[in-house]
Amino acid sequence: MANTPYPESYYAASANAVPPRPALQDDVETDVCVIGAGYTGLSSALFLLENGFRVTVLEAAKVGFGASGRNGGQIVNSYSRDIDVIERSVGPKQAQLLGQMAFEGGRIIRERVAKYNIQCDLKNGGVFAAITAKQMGHLESQKRLWERFGHTQLELMDQRRIREVVDCDQYVGGMLDMSGGHIHPLNLALGEAAAVESLGGTIFEQSPAVRIERGANPVVHTPQGKVRAKFIIVAGNAYLGNLVPELAAKSMPCGTQVITTEPLGDAVAKSLLPQDYCVEDCNYLLDYYRLSGDKRLIFGGGVVYGARDPANIEAIIRPKMLKAFPQLKDVKIDYAWTGNFLLTLSRLPQVGRLGDNIYYSQGCSGHGVTYTHLAGKVLAEALRGQAERFDAFADLPHYPFPGGQLLRTPFAALGAWYYGLRDKFGY
Secondary structure (H helix, E strand, C coil): CCCCCCCCCHHHHCCCCCCCCCCCCCEEEEEEEEECCCHHHHHHHHHHHHCCCCEEEECCCCCCCCHHHCCCCEECCCCCCCHHHHHHHHCHHHHHHHHHHCCHHHHHHHHHHHHCCCCCCCEEEEEEEECCHHHHHHHHHHHHHHHHCCCCCEEEECHHHHHCCCCCCCCCEEEEEEEEEECCHHHHHHHHHHHHHHCCCEEECCCCCCEEECCCCCEEEECCEEEEEEEEEECCHHHCCCCCHHHHCCCEEEEEEEEEECCCCHHHHHHHCCCCCEEEECCCCCEEEEECCCCCEEEEEEEEECCCCCCCHHHHHHHHHHHHCHHHCCCCEEEEEEEEEEECCCCCCEEEEECCCEEEEECCCCCHHHHHHHHHHHHHHHHCCCCHHHHHHHCCCCCCCCCHHHHHHHHHHHHHHHHHHHHHHCC
16 A cells, blocks of 8 residues: 655654554544644634544645645735735625634633643744835734724834844835744644644555445545544545545636755854744735754745746755845755645635535645634534634635636646735735
8 A cells, every 4th residue: 555755845854753653454433534644624623522522633645734734834914815805805794703703712822732731832922024115004904904803912013123023124114913933833733633642633644535325424545444434524625636626616726935044053043033933925926934952944936836846946946035135145955845725716715514414624725734723613612502703704705716627726826926926016
């Protein structure tokens, strides 16, 4: 049987030690079968186990193999489309409920880290950096919007103030969110998986779901076994493939690239980011960066539509890093990798139910670290019969990409090119 290891990355190289997990080689029965051991699946499993469900998790590769173990590691609030956009689309009542949930994911992460003693280099503080006056105006509006929904840990920063937290002369100002922050994403996933097992949940690795037999008691088939359950949660996101065709039709895997420097040492690291906050700029095709626990700079950006792996990741991302920090021109890059996220046309997550007993959440559109933790709680609530918050997401309108799967990649790339020009010329 194929054994899929983690891709080479800084996170895989610095992951906490965990015991090997077996592949499913038998027939098992459970209350809930979760497909995917990333954040959505692990968060769902934890909330369900805490509420007395029996849970079995199937992972095609290893815990956190996908976006959960490869992302930029930034705790960023709200959704890929903010609450005002949602309000214009669905009206104030539904937007009010979604707005109240927009800041919950980060709290869930911190609760998990504290409750289960997860070692993942958790640091507080995230910066949105404005490159233009127009972007600064957007941040001022965003602060007012978020404060409408009770989120008050925000500080607007002028040009002088932002230079105190990031040694980069590109920015005219920014906004600091002290409820944001950053983590070692793979170690967070591994810690959550250990928590699942501590509560009696079972995780099978190297056990891809190859077929779902739908019905009153659905069955998930793997190459060497099967799981019969009362409910299924589909949490594969960009790595689900065509297991559920109706989900694949309204989403598109996209790749983002990340590089990690050699260790910089305390003095250089502190000169770049004195308070150890993470940073993302306000461009449509944004750059994001932070320090690791051992004082490396982790820098990401760029989007590859259709999730192809670029031939030379360092050639794409290093120039972006040097534009922000030219003082790092002689620094060696130790790791470079890509990972996929799932994009929807609306850039809002897709949540729903197929039949009576197959639930899903997907399509975080690059904003998944916090949302996926919220999604796990919302899915668990729905399985317990408390569906109001689930329905608020499920009722969001979603549409297929123009031209279907054949043309979705060129259309999306054309849109990104347009917005990239707007970023470049400051519109």
